[in-house]
Amino acid sequence: MKGVDHLAHERNKTEFDVDAMKIVWAGSRHAFELSDRMARLVASDPAFQKDGRIRLGRKELFKNTLRKAAHAWKRILELHLTEEEAGWLRNFVDEPSFTDLHWGMFVPAIKGQGTDEQQQKWLPLAYKMQIIGSYAQTELGHGSNVQGLETTATFDPETDEFVIHSPTLTSSKWWPGGLGKVSTHAIVYARLITNGQEHGVHGFIVQLRSLDDHMPIPGITIGDIGMKFGNGAYNTMDNGVLTFDHIRIPRNQMLMRVLQVTREGKCVKSNVPRQLIYGTMVFVRQTIVADASTALARAVCIATRYSAVRRQFGSQDGGMETQVIDYKTQQSRLFPLLASAYAFRFVGEWLKWLYTDVTQRLQANDFSILPEAHACTAGLKSLTTTATADAIEECRKLCGGHGYLCASGLPELFAVYVPACTYEGDNVVLLLQVARFLMKTVSQLGSGKKPVGTTAYLGRVQDLLQCCCDVQTAEDWLKPSVVLEAFEARSARMCVARAQNLSKFENPEDGFAELSADLVEASVAHCQLIVVSKFIDKLQQDIPGKGVNRQLQNLCYIYALNLLHKYLGDFLSTGCITPKQASLANDQLRSLYSQIRPNAIALVDAFNYTDHYLGSVLGRYDGNVYPKLYEEAWKDPLNDSVVPDGYHEYIHPMLKQQLRNARL
Numbered sequence: 001m002k003g004v005d006h007l008a009h010e011r012n013k014t015e016f017d018v019d020a021m022k023i024v025w026a027g028s029r030h031a032f033e034l035s036d037r038m039a040r041l042v043a044s045d046p047a048f049q050k051d052g053r054i055r056l057g058r059k060e061l062f063k064n065t066l067r068k069a070a071h072a073w074k075r076i077l078e079l080h081l082t083e084e085e086a087g088w089l090r091n092f093v094d095e096p097s098f099t100d101l102h103w104g105m106f107v108p109a110i111k112g113q114g115t116d117e118q119q120q121k122w123l124p125l126a127y128k129m130q131i132i133g134s135y136a137q138t139e140l141g142h143g144s145n146v147q148g149l150e151t152t153a154t155f156d157p158e159t160d161e162f163v164i165h166s167p168t169l170t171s172s173k174w175w176p177g178g179l180g181k182v183s184t185h186a187i188v189y190a191r192l193i194t195n196g197q198e199h200g201v202h203g204f205i206v207q208l209r210s211l212d213d214h215m216p217i218p219g220i221t222i223g224d225i226g227m228k229f230g231n232g233a234y235n236t237m238d239n240g241v242l243t244f245d246h247i248r249i250p251r252n253q254m255l256m257r258v259l260q261v262t263r264e265g266k267c268v269k270s271n272v273p274r275q276l277i278y279g280t281m282v283f284v285r286q287t288i289v290a291d292a293s294t295a296l297a298r299a300v301c302i303a304t305r306y307s308a309v310r311r312q313f314g315s316q317d318g319g320m321e322t323q324v325i326d327y328k329t330q331q332s333r334l335f336p337l338l339a340s341a342y343a344f345r346f347v348g349e350w351l352k353w354l355y356t357d358v359t360q361r362l363q364a365n366d367f368s369i370l371p372e373a374h375a376c377t378a379g380l381k382s383l384t385t386t387a388t389a390d391a392i393e394e395c396r397k398l399c400g401g402h403g404y405l406c407a408s409g410l411p412e413l414f415a416v417y418v419p420a421c422t423y424e425g426d427n428v429v430l431l432l433q434v435a436r437f438l439m440k441t442v443s444q445l446g447s448g449k450k451p452v453g454t455t456a457y458l459g460r461v462q463d464l465l466q467c468c469c470d471v472q473t474a475e476d477w478l479k480p481s482v483v484l485e486a487f488e489a490r491s492a493r494m495c496v497a498r499a500q501n502l503s504k505f506e507n508p509e510d511g512f513a514e515l516s517a518d519l520v521e522a523s524v525a526h527c528q529l530i531v532v533s534k535f536i537d538k539l540q541q542d543i544p545g546k547g548v549n550r551q552l553q554n555l556c557y558i559y560a561l562n563l564l565h566k567y568l569g570d571f572l573s574t575g576c577i578t579p580k581q582a583s584l585a586n587d588q589l590r591s592l593y594s595q596i597r598p599n600a601i602a603l604v605d606a607f608n609y610t611d612h613y614l615g616s617v618l619g620r621y622d623g624n625v626y627p628k629l630y631e632e633a634w635k636d637p638l639n640d641s642v643v644p645d646g647y648h649e650y651i652h653p654m655l656k657q658q659l660r661n662a663r664l
């Protein structure tokens with residue numbers, strides 16, 4: 001039976017069609033229906049319940065994850081789910097596991113870097129989970145610097161095999177998810193050596209464990225790297241350590257789409273660029289951007305619903321106290337995060353389109369937009385994961401003391417999410433890649449090369465260096481062209497200033513190292529411009545549903561104007577806007593917060609998260625927070641007994657001791 005809806009009064013204030021917004025959020029009616037069906041399937045299956053997992057010890061936790069992964073696979077087969085449905089189902093199971101790496105990196109690496117024959121051999125095995133794969137790139141000594149990896153793959157022409165070897169302690173593979181205890185195979189990145197010559201780092205398919213008894217192949221040492229940040233959280237994953245002692249694999253297990261090694265050990269380059277070896281990382285970074293909006297929306301949904309339930313101060317004549325969501329300070333912290341969730345959703349959609357476009361072009365041997373795809377995926381991965389990790393922590397604070405309880409769902413979400421700032425490329429290292437791309441683009445402007453895609457605005461650099469922001473009233477900040485120009489001018493001016501500073505150095509690499517902190521700021525400005533411009537593009541689409549476009553406009557301007565406020569130093573110091581215009585932007589922001597306020601609950605309802613997926617007492621759909629929080633407390637193992645274990649050993653003697661001392 002459905003209980004009372006404590007948030008009904010909030011839902012009654014809604015000024016737009018929530019069902020239509022659910023479809024906008026999901027991306028299409030098809031995506032909405034499919035994800036909704038999978039979310040309900042998982043939520044209604046007791047085998048997938050999540051209660052109490054934070055209280056499990058590592059071994060129990062890990063075994064529990066194995067059980068869920070096996071059950072998910074069973075359901076996928078029984079229900080004949082499509083690949084898309086299966087992906088949603090795994091997502092709603094909501095527990096990091098070896099399957100993330102198998103489907104998210106092992107399979108894509110074979111698809112992206114394997115030859116047709118390799119794909120025909122390995123993909124069917126992987127699709128049926130007759131083998132389980134991980135992605136073993138990072139080592140104890142090197143992660144960011146991929147060219148610094150030490151594992152070797154030496155071709156032996158006598159046996160037509162590669163010998164995979166870990167020559168040093170620091171060459172031990174370290175971190176790969178699913179490797180520690182589960183994977184039977186891995187894509188191992190190693191330095192290719194043929195005829196005594198080095199040919200850079202390449203991927204190799206290596207069997208790690210027996211398919212009969214799961215024992216490591218002789219010569220392989222393998223295990224888990226140990227507990228990670230937070231209770232439960234990412235400890236469901238067996239991140240692993242792996243060393244090779246002269247392991248032999250057939251020559252045809254090197255992924256050879258980029259470079260082929262012949263029977264004689266000769267290296268033959270194909271027509272695809274060497275950077276395609278990094279293609280799996282581009283793919284995964286793109287999915288991480290899409291995931292950022294999902295994680296951010298979870299935190300924002302919890303904080304928004306709870307902010308509407310929670311009341312503090314302001315009671316007059318014994319009436320109700322103020323809902324904390326009505327405090328302007330709460331709104332100015334919460335609503336930009338709500339706006340960011342939508343902004344990241346749309347930029348994630350666009351990035352998926354870009355990735356699909358690049359993939360099609362690559363197949364037609366057009367590699368021209370690979371550098372831009374790399375810069376966009378790297379930069380947006382960095383921007384969205386940093387913002388999301390910070391936002392989850394801000395949402396915890398927005399929930400006051402109760403946000404710190406595991407029952408809020410926020411500590412676990414933070415612990416699971418925060419490594420996204422590191423894995424798949426440290427966020428600063430990735431911004432430096434964007435900076436290289438931007439500086440290269442600026443340096444080519446003089447030679448007449450016209451920038452395209454996300455850097456097209458740099459082609460108008462002369463105008464952008466001179467333009468004056470056309471804002472006289474707060475309402476002027478609601479013009480897309482005004483907002484876009486301010487962001488373009490800020491980014492262009494920062495890029496040009498950095499490029500001028502770089503040109504003062506004799507050696508560009510020295511300059512790049514010296515100015516790297518400034519360069520990273522220019523990358524952030526460029527990436528924020530991409531997010532703002534893709535949100536504005538979204539508003540130009542024909543979006544059905546009463547009031548939906550209006551809400552999205554409000555969110556778009558909140559996203560942009562809040563950034564303007566936060567990075568005011570950039571906008572003012574580059575002369576893009578005046579202090580007076582900045583003050584008008586703030587006036588407009590406050591007005592937008594008031595307009596969003598009555599719609600806030602409906603805007604988080606549009607995420608369509610089940611209570612199972614949210615996993616938060618504070619974020620419950622029905623807002624029935626206090627009784628459930630009270631109930632939850634009694635489930636803690638400490639409350640199994642009234643008098644705790646240890647009383648007789650430690651508390652009682654202490655009390656008696658004090659009594660004796662008092663008598664003395």
Ligand SMILES: CCCCCCCCCC/C=C\CCCCCCCC(=O)SCCNC(=O)CCNC(=O)[C@H](O)C(C)(C)COP(=O)(O)OP(=O)(O)OC[C@H]1O[C@@H](n2cnc3c(N)ncnc32)[C@H](O)[C@@H]1OP(=O)(O)O
Nearest residue numbers: 094095096100143144146275278374412413416423424425
């Ligand atoms: C409450 C409970 C909730 C539960 C939720 C559960 C939900 C599940 C959550 C889990 C979600 C997802 C699971 C994810 C699992 C984690 C997976 C993590 C996997 C990994 O981390 S794999 C390892 C990734 N490693 C890295 O990313 C390393 C980073 N380093 C690099 O990328 C590069 O080496 C480099 C930094 C780019 C180095 O560059 P450098 O210039 O030194 O290198 P090169 O000389 O090799 O390159 C020069 C040239 O190439 C261009 N280039 C570089 N990279 C690329 C690329 N990827 N694509 C295209 N081009 C590239 C570069 O720009 C240069 O070009 P230029 O010569 O200047 O034109």
Ligand SMILES: Cc1cc2nc3c(=O)[nH]c(=O)nc-3n(C[C@H](O)[C@H](O)[C@H](O)COP(=O)(O)OP(=O)(O)OC[C@H]3O[C@@H](n4cnc5c(N)ncnc54)[C@H](O)[C@@H]3O)c2cc1C
Nearest residue numbers: 135136137138142143144175176177419422423424425428
């Ligand atoms: C939870 C988790 C899961 C992972 N899963 C996998 C996996 O499945 N497979 C896999 O292969 N790897 C995996 N990794 C490894 C991950 O990809 C690396 O940790 C990541 O790429 C960062 O590299 P690093 O650890 O070498 O960091 P480092 O490069 O050592 O970073 C340390 C510090 O140095 C700074 N720094 C480094 N280089 C530069 C530079 N050039 N300029 C300025 N500053 C710099 C960084 O910004 C950072 O502050 C995982 C990591 C984690 C945390």
